[in-house]
Amino acid sequence: MKxxxxxxxxxxHRTDEIAFCALGMAAGEWWRQSRSDADFYLHxxxxxxxxxxxGFALSLPQAKIWAINSDGSLCMNLGCLLTEVEQAPRNxxxxxxxxxxxxxxxxxxxxxxxxTDYCALARAAGFASARSLQTVEEIDAVMPEIxxxxxxxxxxxxxxxxxxxxxxxxxxxxxxxIKYRFGRSIEKRFGVSVFGKQGY
Amino acid sequence: MxxxxxxxxxxxxxxxxxxxxxPDDWVAPLIGKCEADDDIRHVPVAREAEAIAIxxxxxxxxxxxxxxxxxxxxxxCTGELATLNLRxxxxxxxxxxxxxxxxxxxxxxxxxxxxxxxxxxxxxxPYMVIDRPEELPRIPEAYEWGRLQKRPFVxxxxxxxxxxxxx
Numbered sequence: 001m002k003x004x005x006x007x008x009x010x011x012x013h014r015t016d017e018i019a020f021c022a023l024g025m026a027a028g029e030w031w032r033q034s035r036s037d038a039d040f041y042l043h044x045x046x047x048x049x050x051x052x053x054x055g056f057a058l059s060l061p062q063a064k065i066w067a068i069n070s071d072g073s074l075c076m077n078l079g080c081l082l083t084e085v086e087q088a089p090r091n092x093x094x095x096x097x098x099x100x101x102x103x104x105x106x107x108x109x110x111x112x113x114x115x116t117d118y119c120a121l122a123r124a125a126g127f128a129s130a131r132s133l134q135t136v137e138e139i140d141a142v143m144p145e146i147x148x149x150x151x152x153x154x155x156x157x158x159x160x161x162x163x164x165x166x167x168x169x170x171x172x173x174x175x176x177x178i179k180y181r182f183g184r185s186i187e188k189r190f191g192v193s194v195f196g197k198q199g200y
Numbered sequence: 201m202x203x204x205x206x207x208x209x210x211x212x213x214x215x216x217x218x219x220x221x222x223p224d225d226w227v228a229p230l231i232g233k234c235e236a237d238d239d240i241r242h243v244p245v246a247r248e249a250e251a252i253a254i255x256x257x258x259x260x261x262x263x264x265x266x267x268x269x270x271x272x273x274x275x276x277c278t279g280e281l282a283t284l285n286l287r288x289x290x291x292x293x294x295x296x297x298x299x300x301x302x303x304x305x306x307x308x309x310x311x312x313x314x315x316x317x318x319x320x321x322x323x324x325x326p327y328m329v330i331d332r333p334e335e336l337p338r339i340p341e342a343y344e345w346g347r348l349q350k351r352p353f354v355x356x357x358x359x360x361x362x363x364x365x366x367x
Contacts, residue, residue, distance in 0.1 A: 020257070022314075040290075042284065043283070043288065044280075044282070044283025044284050044288075045249070045279070045287075048253035051245075051250045051257065052256050052257035054243075054254055055243075055256065055257025055265070056258065056260055056261050058218065058243065058254075058258070059218060059241075077249070080246075083243065083245050083246060086244065097227055105252075173317045176288060182260060183260055193259055193262050194261075195260070200291075200350060
């Protein structure tokens with residue numbers, strides 16, 4: 001399946017979950033399909049959207065969080081798996097789009113050339129639940145179980161590279177506006193104060 | 201240990217509810233205090249940049265947080281501090297032991313001592329050096345100032361503060 005198909009399948013099962021998306025293909029495709037400014041799109045710090053998701057999940061336990069990660073980003077911050085397991089957030093589900101390349105720079109092959117088993121890495125880090133899904137049908141079949149279960153859990157979505165040809169449509173807003181749109185959506189939805197009385 | 205109790209008192213005055221850390225030996229007792237504190241969620245991490253991102257996530261939940269590390273770890277985070285916190289204007293409050301100072305004679309800390317302040321200035325990260333216990337009441341105002349700056353703010357803790365004057 002294509003990354004776009006996998007993300008479409010996740011979005012079809014989403015109800016009130018909040019996504020923290022890794023920069024590049026994951027963020028671009030999630031935005032292209034969802035047009036949601038109630039999700040966070042990290043435009044830098046490759047590898048660390050999953051850690052942002054963890055910090056948010058620990059701080060707002062009544063929220064349901066999906067970390068939408070990618071294989072390249074995960075490999076930039078493998079330690080996040082240890083931290084996530086140690087903290088054991090029940091409200092965090094971790095997804096990794098695994099296309100085995102750095103898609104947005106022209107589908108340059110990753111260092112492991114597809115030989116690494118990210119589910120095995122997650123299990124070795126201590127994840128009790130880690131599964132690899134190959135098709136949209138498999139996603140549709142297991143998403144109800146993933147959503148119903150407590151986190152943390154790891155789901156690797158095996159997707160095909162677009163060969164670097166299909167760059168996701170660029171978002172029409174960026175850095176600080178991503179912060180304010182997302183933060184305001186959290187304030188409105190959960191009644192918390194993100195920016196304070198003076199708006200910072 | 202009273203200095204670490206005093207530091208905790210001022211972290212509570214900042215309403216800190218989450219502390220993410222990777223230890224340097226000078227701040228290890230402070231990290232232990234955070235771990236033992238019922239009002240603070242302590243998150244040990246495997247790399248300092250994780251602490252930066254975890255605190256950045258906590259920001260969006262309206263939770264005050266602190267990232268605790270040494271200057272060696274701080275220097276490993278500059279890429280993430282620039283492309284997450286500067287790029288998105290997300291504040292993060294960092295407490296770091298100021299290693300490599302004139303009274304720190306660990307040879308592997310000497311570059312950190314010579315270059316850290318210049319690195320912070322180059323990135324335009326605001327910072328404050330806390331050298332004496334009587335300066336601790338500045339921590340809450342520094343925390344708020346860092347938030348309104350919408351950038352990383354680094355509170356550097358000296359050897360004299362954390363370990364006392366050399367004999």
